[in-house]
Amino acid sequence: MNSDIKELLKKSQLSVTASREKILQLFLEQEGALAHGDIEKKAGEKFDRVTVYRTLQTFVEKGIIHTIPTSDNSIRYALCKDDCASGHHHDHHVHFVCNECNNTFCLDDVVTPTIKLPSGYSQEHIEVVVKGVCKHCS
Amino acid sequence: MNSDIKELLKKSQLSVTASREKILQLFLEQEGALAHGDIEKKAGEKFDRVTVYRTLQTFVEKGIIHTIPTSDNSIRYALCKDDCASGHHHDHHVHFVCNECNNTFCLDDVVTPTIKLPSGYSQEHIEVVVKGVCKHCS
């Protein structure tokens, strides 16, 4: 299990460091998404704030995690389960935010719909965030 | 035109003040959405930063403007053209972010689709943000 983490880092051409292992582990043992603040609370005593920022940024660039837009000035991050590669993400799934537990989940099996846009607009990417009550809270 | 602004404020049970008039005017003469920073640049020399924050917050509460989620820690705001009331918004349209001009637009005529969720999840609200090239830039 721990070697899985090392392997994933190496596969992404990243050197294996304690902070990267720890932060990646947090994502693996977490069902929902994590905001920067969450990670800092769970791993921040061990690592510097700046390291967390840089690690998240690196993971996004390498296609290990992806961002989820929010309406409250706090980006959330979640593991890419699709085959995202360095520089190019392929996460086309819907995200769910629970109004009860306030968790954010990737609905990996729910693909984003195609939207018919007015003429002149071209669609390159689409983000869908559904709010409601999650399966754990209902 | 200026009386329109006063009327809208009164209709929302808000006292008519210089800052509210000015900020509301900015939204009316703007096609796309505005971030807090934009408003501060355009009206910030006349009004305090705090006033801008409080005005935006009030406008959202009163159903005059709505927020648009982003992936870059900067909420954007746009006029509600639907019949949003105090406390309850009814904006069910798609938002568009242009990768060229970096503007955000409300596609008021494009309604958000219904998403089939896994069992256990209930849908209360849905946000759809499409990224691509807008009609002005294509």
Added chain:
DNA sequence: AGGATAAAAGCAACGCTGTTGCAAAAAATA
């Protein structure tokens, strides 16, 4: 219109967030 009352704006201060440059430490490489 003028005064009383309620509401909003401005000010100051503060904590939190995210960034940058640089030196020290750790990991990869040979």
Added chain:
DNA sequence: TATTTTTTGCAACAGCGTTGCTTTTATCCT
């Protein structure tokens, strides 16, 4: 193991967003 490269931690900083309090402004009532 020694060298090179990469990452981390530290310090400092700017900007964001919030809060309490005072002053100013708008509304309401006479």
